[in-house]
Amino acid sequence: MSPHRGRRPGRAAAEATALLVAAVVAFPLYWMVLSAFKPAGEVRSDRPRPWTLDPSLDAFRRVFDQQDFGRYFLNSLLVAAVVVVVSALVAFLAATAVTRFRFRFRTTLLLMFLIAQTVPVEALTIPLFFLMRDLGDTVPGVGLNTLGSLVLPHIAFSLPFAIWMLRGFVRAVPETLEEAAYLDGASRARFLWRILFPLVFPGLVATSVFSFISTWNDFLFAKSFIISATENSTLPMALLVFFKDEGNDWGGIMAASTLMTIPVLVFFVLVQRGLVAGLGGAVKE
Known part of the structure; x- marks a missing residue:
């Protein structure tokens, strides 16, 4: 039996944990970018969704209008x-x-x-x-x-x-x-x-x-x-x-x-x- 096989479960668990931590850290950034592309109605909605089917650049236009x-x-x-x-x-x-x-x-x-x-x-x-x-x-x-x-x-x-x-x-x-x-x-x-x-x-x-x-x-x-x-x-x-x-x-x-x-x-x-x-x-x- 290869000595590396016994390490695979531990390595897989470490990689899964690293991916989970990365996802938790990256989620606020994802939500920030998503909210920037959402229409105004979706941003103010009381039922937020982690996606948008109608991306818009209106928010960026308002920024550059300043x-x-x-x-x-x-x-x-x-x-x-x-x-x-x-x-x-x-x-x-x-x-x-x-x-x-x-x-x-x-x-x-x-x-x-x-x-x-x-x-x-x-x-x-x-x-x-x-x-x-x-x-x-x-x-x-x-x-x-x-x-x-x-x-x-x-x-x-x-x-x-x-x-x-x-x-x-x-x-x-x-x-x-x-x-x-x-x-x-x-x-x-x-x-x-x-x-x-x-x-x-x-x-x-x-x-x-x-x-x-x-x-x-x-x-x-x-x-x-x-x-x-x-x-x-x-x-x-x-x-x-x-x-x-x-x-x-x-x-x-x-x-x-x-x-x-x-x-x-x-x-x-x-x-x-x-x-x-x-x-x-x-x-x-």
């Missing part, structure tokens, strides 16, 4: 891109510093990064509001009603997680590789960007996904810091247009949410390809 939707989209894209790039570069340099160098209060600094992750974002929103207001009086471009007031807090909240994750990747690179590079005449900067950076690229991809998703889906900071300058609002704020006193436009809400989800999926596909390219570059080095 004049500021495109501007909100570009604002969200700009804020997310800046946060991803800046947080990844700063986290890479910081993780290298706390891993490769010995200095006073290094352990204390790492613990502060960890403690920062435990503080709820909601508890810091009001202090950050006053901080952004005061910064606007001294530093142009980062005060309230500016995109800078969204970029800075998201970078600050992304860095602790990114540094802790990248620290493990940097530590996994043997120090003998660094010594060999120095013996071959490579400078510290050359080793940092030509050898170490490709090797920790998978960690950069993981932190970039976290930073992008948390920034792209942010509603709390956008609602708190963008008060009067609606031209600087981000995409989640566009959903408020469909909440009305005479009745919420659930079709429009689901259509806008579907459109908001597409860039996240596209970004994930792009970083998946970048992950493969980064691993290939690391092997070549």
